[in-house]
Amino acid sequence: MTEATEAAKTRRRWLSFAEIATVVALVISAASFWDSHQERAETRADAARQKPVAAAPLVLTASAEAEGAGLRLAATGNDRVIQTQTIVFPTALDAAAVDTVGNPHIETDWFAGGLRSAVGADRKPGRLPVGIITHYTDKGTDRTDTAIYEIGHSWRSRLLQSDVPRLEGITLIARLGRNADAAALQKRLDARWSAHHPAA
Template sequence: MADAEGDRITLSALQDTQAIQGQTVILPTALGVAPVETTGDPRIEAGWFDNGLKRARKELGQADRSVGDERLPVLIVTRYLVDGTLHEDRAIYDLGFALDGQLLGGTRVRIRGLSLITRVPAASGQAKLDARWKQLHPKLAS
């Protein structure tokens, strides 16, 4: 669930019998942002990727404001326990966001929500993530 300010979204286990041990949040290569590790507090924070996202959108010729929800694909690797056994899930999600104007200019990334797109094997995760980025954010004609 996204917080009221849109600065972060809290992630939770799908079932009460699961306990999340940690997550790795991987962003599209185009953003130039290193993967982020979480432990004990599963979440995604806008500050992790906001500058990279705004820069990548600018390079693609996209507007620095949004009209409604935009989508940023993310790959989330979740390590969790079920009855004492460690499991791992790898999936691509679309992170919903908006770009809002600020009083002194510029834009602010506000997180809206998260939607599952597909589960992926370890070997093809980054390639599928980058393909999803290109699908959602094509370069505009100059």
């Protein structure tokens, strides 16, 4: 074997080592890139899980009970549980606010006399604005909602007794901000009443 042949074999051997080293370096680089990518993906996923999700606004629904003598209130969403409520009436009705605990409802007895006096002989189907302050839990978090709703109602005549409102349901009119106080709620409520009964 000549020196030239031996030198050629040596060059081929070193070339093979260089190629192997290059492949190994590429594999290590790819593994490092993949590991870094996975770590970034996990970090983004953790951040998404920890980011607080804004709570959807509370909307109350109502179903009539006892032929319209009352309304049973409920919160939309399976994860919401109403704890307490305060029902506030327009000043014109001269009816005190009513608190309920664990039994969300509205009864005509709370305001029927005041509504009769306020509307006088003008007893036609109408909408009565009420303020509702609701303390509730939403997926374990305590929250408060202050809003104005309107109760749809008609009148039921009774023999030898005064007419009484027949309640039909409620509709959301306005939601007040978190910092709204009782005075602000009453002012908005009275303005809504006056809009429906300008002469009252």
